[in-house]
Amino acid sequence: MTWTTDGAKEGRREIKRRQTRERIEEAAMSLFLERGFDATTIEDIAERAEVSKRSFFDYFPSKEEVVFAWQDGFADHLMAAIASRPADEPAVKAVQHGLVGAIVSAADERAMALGELIRRTPTLKARDQLKYAKLELKLTEALKARSRSDEERLRVRLLAAVVIGALRAGGELWNEQPPGTSLETFAHQFFGDFWKTLADFGNEGQGR
Amino acid sequence: MTWTTDGAKEGRREIKRRQTRERIEEAAMSLFLERGFDATTIEDIAERAEVSKRSFFDYFPSKEEVVFAWQDGFADHLMAAIASRPADEPAVKAVQHGLVGAIVSAADERAMALGELIRRTPTLKARDQLKYAKLELKLTEALKARSRSDEERLRVRLLAAVVIGALRAGGELWNEQPPGTSLETFAHQFFGDFWKTLADFGNEGQGR
DNA sequence: TAAAATCTTGCACTCGGTGCAAATATCTCT
DNA sequence: AGAGATATTTGCACCGAGTGCAAGATTTTA
CATH class of the missing domain: 1.10.10.60 (Homeodomain-like)
Known part of the structure; x- marks a missing residue:
């Protein structure tokens, strides 16, 4: 034994x-x-x-699952990363740092090849979108665990939705970046722009 | 003839x-x-x-397509709705009104039943996510057509991502709403909260 | 009305995926 | 070590989605 x-x-x-x-x-x-x-x-x-x-x-229950089983770890990793951020950090920042950390540590050779494969395979592309939905769900959970007040639910849900949106847009942008760019630098710069743009949208959306 | x-x-x-x-x-x-x-x-x-x-x-190329062919019209409808907004309206508002208009005019008996069907069928749920991705793409195009300056690309892309995020979160929320609620009222209220929350996120994300 | 273009159908085939029961390997207990 | 319980692997027969092809029916055009 x-x-x-x-x-x-x-x-x-x-x-x-x-x-x-x-x-x-x-x-x-x-x-x-x-x-x-x-x-x-x-x-x-x-x-x-x-x-x-x-x-x-x-x-494996299906051919696709072989591809995505591998990725499923990411969501858990992300949740852990967020949970480990200091409790007094504003949610918005906790997500940003958790996300950047999780991405950077997950972005190896293999992951890139996988991304390429998914991008050029319609079936997988469809299925890949589901990953974001799952991620959004988990992210919502992770954030709920942080927020004390209970009526923040909508905010938390929106934050998750918005951040996952950013993740998608950012991912696309990253794929257009010249090779050799530092992922970490890019991510920080991106988030910088992102929050600023978000504030603009918010202000324009309200009376101005 | x-x-x-x-x-x-x-x-x-x-x-x-x-x-x-x-x-x-x-x-x-x-x-x-x-x-x-x-x-x-x-x-x-x-x-x-x-x-x-x-x-x-x-x-039809597949069983699924029968379900989604029907929905494809929505994206075009949305683009048209946005294109028809006054040119001097800020992009953010144009999207909101275009979107609300398109949703309200598309939300009939049939669409609800379809939504139910999709929600309870895993295969379709996965495929449904792809719809959002397509919508985001089209939305980006529609917005690009409106913006004169060329360096607004990132902003436009982010706006599309964020709005589609809102659409998803809003859709979920709507499904939790007590029956009989007015979709139009709900949508306006939701967007009100949304922009405000966005502004908060943006401000918190920057130095505060 | 004849020929050209198009539409519909049947048929045979590939592939993903499942249920079942027999065969094989491993574990447990004495 | 060996018997019997338990878990794993396999083969086989089967279903449904989807495709290629060629023959037959229908519509258009001239």
């Missing part, structure tokens, strides 16, 4: 299971990046991962 | 084609609302519309 560092039991069974899962993920990703998402069949993946087609579905 | 009011030729061929398309749409929608989206097969639809399964795909 084997024990992991955190004291949980992990027999041969779960070891193999984890390895198989990783093998499938690896096989799928490499195939997607090689030939594209649509041109890769589940049997291709199963073959490379040395499992049966049927077993693929024991690990 | 028959002529439509706008002077375009319309022979028996396009008449029938239009009718067939309408029949399919009608059949699909009624079945979706009766038994749900997933429980309806394309053959069910084809049968009720009295065409072959194969012909269904001559009219």
